[in-house]
Amino acid sequence: xxxxxxxxxxxxxxxxxxxxxxxxxxxxxxxxxxxxxxxxxxxxxxxxxxxxxxxxxxxxxxxxxxxxxxxxxxxxxxxxxxxxxxxxxxxxxxxxxxxxxxxxxxxxxxxxxxxxxxxxxxxxxxxxxxxxxxxxxxxxxxxxxxxxxxxxxxxxxxxxxxxxxxxxxxxxxxxxxxxxxxxxxxxxxxxxxxxxxxxxxxxxxxxxxxxxxxxxxxxxxxxxxxxxxxxxxxxxxxxxxxxxxxxxxxxxxxxxxxxxxxxxxxxxxxxxxxxxxxxxxxxxxxxxxxxxxxxxxxxxxxxxxxxxxxxxxxxxxxxxxxxxxxxxxxxxxxxxxxxxxxxxxxxxxxxxxxxxxxxxxxxxxxxxxxxxxxxxxxxxx
Amino acid sequence: xxxxxxxxxxxxxxxxxxxxxxxxxxxxxxxxxxxxxxxxxxxxxxxxxxxxxxxxxxxxxxxxxxxxxxxxxxxxxxxxxxxxxxxxxxxxxxxxxxxxxxxxxxxxxxxxxxxxxxxxxxxxxxxxxxxxxxxxxxxxxxxxxxxxxxxxxxxxxxxxxxxxxxxxxxxxxxxxxxxxxxxxxxxxxxxxxxxxxxxxxxxxxxxxxxxxxxxxxxxxxxxxxxxxxxxxxxxxxxxxxxxxxxxxxxxxxxxxxxxxxxxxxxxxxxxxxxxxxxxxxxxxxxxxxxxxxxxxxxxxxxxxxxxxxxxxxxxxxxxxxxxxxxxxxxxxxxxxxxxxxxxxxxxxxxxxxxx
Numbered sequence: 001x002x003x004x005x006x007x008x009x010x011x012x013x014x015x016x017x018x019x020x021x022x023x024x025x026x027x028x029x030x031x032x033x034x035x036x037x038x039x040x041x042x043x044x045x046x047x048x049x050x051x052x053x054x055x056x057x058x059x060x061x062x063x064x065x066x067x068x069x070x071x072x073x074x075x076x077x078x079x080x081x082x083x084x085x086x087x088x089x090x091x092x093x094x095x096x097x098x099x100x101x102x103x104x105x106x107x108x109x110x111x112x113x114x115x116x117x118x119x120x121x122x123x124x125x126x127x128x129x130x131x132x133x134x135x136x137x138x139x140x141x142x143x144x145x146x147x148x149x150x151x152x153x154x155x156x157x158x159x160x161x162x163x164x165x166x167x168x169x170x171x172x173x174x175x176x177x178x179x180x181x182x183x184x185x186x187x188x189x190x191x192x193x194x195x196x197x198x199x200x201x202x203x204x205x206x207x208x209x210x211x212x213x214x215x216x217x218x219x220x221x222x223x224x225x226x227x228x229x230x231x232x233x234x235x236x237x238x239x240x241x242x243x244x245x246x247x248x249x250x251x252x253x254x255x256x257x258x259x260x261x262x263x264x265x266x267x268x269x270x271x272x273x274x275x276x277x278x279x280x281x282x283x284x285x286x287x288x289x290x291x292x293x294x295x296x297x298x299x300x301x302x303x304x305x306x307x308x309x310x311x312x313x314x315x316x317x318x319x320x321x322x323x324x325x326x327x328x329x330x331x332x333x334x335x336x337x338x339x340x341x342x343x344x345x346x347x348x349x350x351x352x353x354x355x356x357x358x359x360x361x362x363x364x365x366x367x368x369x370x371x372x373x374x375x376x377x378x379x380x381x
Numbered sequence: 382x383x384x385x386x387x388x389x390x391x392x393x394x395x396x397x398x399x400x401x402x403x404x405x406x407x408x409x410x411x412x413x414x415x416x417x418x419x420x421x422x423x424x425x426x427x428x429x430x431x432x433x434x435x436x437x438x439x440x441x442x443x444x445x446x447x448x449x450x451x452x453x454x455x456x457x458x459x460x461x462x463x464x465x466x467x468x469x470x471x472x473x474x475x476x477x478x479x480x481x482x483x484x485x486x487x488x489x490x491x492x493x494x495x496x497x498x499x500x501x502x503x504x505x506x507x508x509x510x511x512x513x514x515x516x517x518x519x520x521x522x523x524x525x526x527x528x529x530x531x532x533x534x535x536x537x538x539x540x541x542x543x544x545x546x547x548x549x550x551x552x553x554x555x556x557x558x559x560x561x562x563x564x565x566x567x568x569x570x571x572x573x574x575x576x577x578x579x580x581x582x583x584x585x586x587x588x589x590x591x592x593x594x595x596x597x598x599x600x601x602x603x604x605x606x607x608x609x610x611x612x613x614x615x616x617x618x619x620x621x622x623x624x625x626x627x628x629x630x631x632x633x634x635x636x637x638x639x640x641x642x643x644x645x646x647x648x649x650x651x652x653x654x655x656x657x658x659x660x661x662x663x664x665x666x667x668x669x670x671x672x673x674x675x676x677x678x679x680x681x682x683x684x685x686x687x688x689x690x691x692x693x694x695x696x697x698x699x700x701x702x703x704x705x706x707x708x709x710x711x712x713x714x715x716x717x718x719x720x721x722x723x724x725x726x727x728x729x730x731x732x733x734x735x736x
Contacts, residue, residue, distance in 0.1 A: 002673065002675065006510065007507060007510055010510070014503045014504060017496060017503065125619075128487060128628070131628065131629070131636075132612075132615070132629040180612070180615065180629060183613075183614070184612055184615050187617070188614060346545045349550050350548045353548050353551075354550070356548070356550045357550050357552070
């Protein structure tokens with residue numbers, strides 16, 4: 001009985017404490033917050049110019065998630081000595097707290113220094129709400145330009161950005177770069193490939209008048225023409241083409257599919273290549289490091305290939321194309337630019353840890369001497 | 382007093398360890414593979430300790446070290462009980478402080494630290510006073526919940542699964558593994574609980590404890606492994622790597638599981654506190670037999686709760702969090718004391734009587 005009384009007293013105490021002390025905390029109302037879904041960062045002359053795309057609630061269309069008559073996007077700009085400093089400036093401008101839990105993409109300009117991701121992304125590391133899978137990309141010109149572009153109506157532009165990147169990765173034209181990819185290598189060599197987004201302006205020289213065109217046809221489009229290479233924090237002048245990016249994805253086992261055109265019997269033929277199996281190993285042959293890629297793919301042709309001889313011919317062509325793409329990107333990244341975007345250094349550290357420790361300060365030299373051997377098997381579907 | 386079934390005992394131990402797993406703070410020089418190998422080494426050592434406890438339980442099936450020594454010598458008994466009490470109070474102190482620290486980290490603008498301490502301590506008191514039967518049943522439910530959220534994290538991370546990030550590229554591998562084993566042993570406060578609650582468990586409690594150790598080993602290796610594979614060096618930056626992994630996890634239906642994981646973690650915190658308040662309340666009643674069961678629990682809750690405020694209020698908890706516990710008290714309570722009892726305490730009529 002006494003025990004039951006004490007239990008009841010404890011429960012009442014919990015309830016009282018919860019009610020009484022709830023008024024001591026500072027709560028941020030939903031009206032005091034604004035959702036940021038895309039961020040642009042331009043680094044120039046020692047300053048960061050941050051452009052935030054936020055959801056605008058005051059417009060007429062804010063009652064519905066999709067509104068074809070009103071823009072639900074507002075862009076806020078501010079400069080600061082750090083990104084966090086600039087973000088605080090943006091908060092003062094709009095008079096509300098910015099919530100980064102919905103952040104989907106961060107765009108940078110090419111002047112940004114990625115050598116200290118811990119400092120660069122301190123605003124994200126300290127903010128528990130930022131999703132680690134946020135997409136990262138570079139802007140062809142400035143990130144502010146990308147944030148200000150008016151995209152397809154009815155969608156948030158952040159969705160468009162991420163859709164363009166994900167579609168590009170799926171079709172093998174670029175390599176995905178997420179926030180976690182940078183943060184997971186903070187104490188390790190920094191070799192990164194990052195998509196470069198540019199704005200494709202609509203064509204205007206047609207016979208029909210400008211006013212007769214629909215609103216969608218007048219709007220610009222986003223495209224990924226190339227992929228940037230980042231070595232020890234610096235964006236290099238050399239870029240990966242679509243074919244190079246595809247080779248990188250095949251090499252790292254992240255390729256889903258890739259569409260290409262091969263010359264079959266003198267005519268161009270569309271072929272879609274999908275991944276079947278992938279294996280990448282690092283071996284030591286008499287002091288020579290050899291990276292062995294074993295890849296199995298399926299080729300889906302636009303034409304009907306029925307006989308075995310034609311099938312073998314197509315398979316050989318596809319295999320040749322893949323080998324060209326893979327060895328091309330390997331030479332460009334490893335030999336020409338000394339940028340190990342294929343994570344061969346991780347294989348080296350995993351398999352030969354003592355050698356890795358021995359050559360840790362001369363890793364570029366070691367990786368620059370790694371040879372690539374490919375064993376590609378193609379089956380025509 | 383109601384006894385725990387083997388499955389309840391197993392679930393209770395997993396839940397107390399799960400809290401430590403979820404609030405694991407890696408050292409800046411931690412290597413994941415060394416941590417995993419150290420955990421295996423520590424498990425082997427703990428199985429040896431369990432064997433000692435099993436031998437104790439076989440000879441004295443109705444006594445724990447406290448009741449046994451108390452029945453032989455009043456002052457020696459009080460000394461042993463005080464040692465167990467001090468350890469349980471210390472663990473309670475760490476649980477309250479860690480819980481408050483991380484709640485403050487996540488919701489600092491909304492909840493004052495004093496309120497968090499009062500709330501969690503009060504909830505722990507309620508759990509402790511509900512009795513061992515309720516504790517056992519609650520543990521079973523929480524164990525299922527914990528397994529569920531861990532499975533979600535594992536399944537959603539399978540896409541990024543690779544062994545390449547496991548390496549031993551360290552200057553002194555042996556020292557690193559040994560250090561990890563010692564740290565893992567220090568986090569294994571359940572060993573004192575096992576020694577204390579053996580007579581309160583039905584069936585072969587020692588066998589259940591070994592199953593628990595092996596299951597715990599598997600869970601820790603899986604969680605450590607996935608945290609390393611997915612987060613890489615970010616593990617060292619994140620305050621709570623387990624939550625960072627949960628925040629990164631996504632399935633086709635739901636994105637970000639950190640809220641669900643946090644809910645389970647809060648429940649595990651209160652549950653673990655309840656278990657340790659129950660144990661420390663019993664110890665206090667062995668030292669002061671005239672104390673009531675409810676009063677004993679409340680006193681042993683107030684002491685660690687009040688003590689945490691000295692570090693939490695001036696924002697100095699990080700110095701405690703990264704310091705961690707020493708394994709020596711645990712080796713003493715879980716290994717040395719039962720061994721000394723086996724050597725020096727003779728079988729007496731009182732200790733051999735069945736309940």
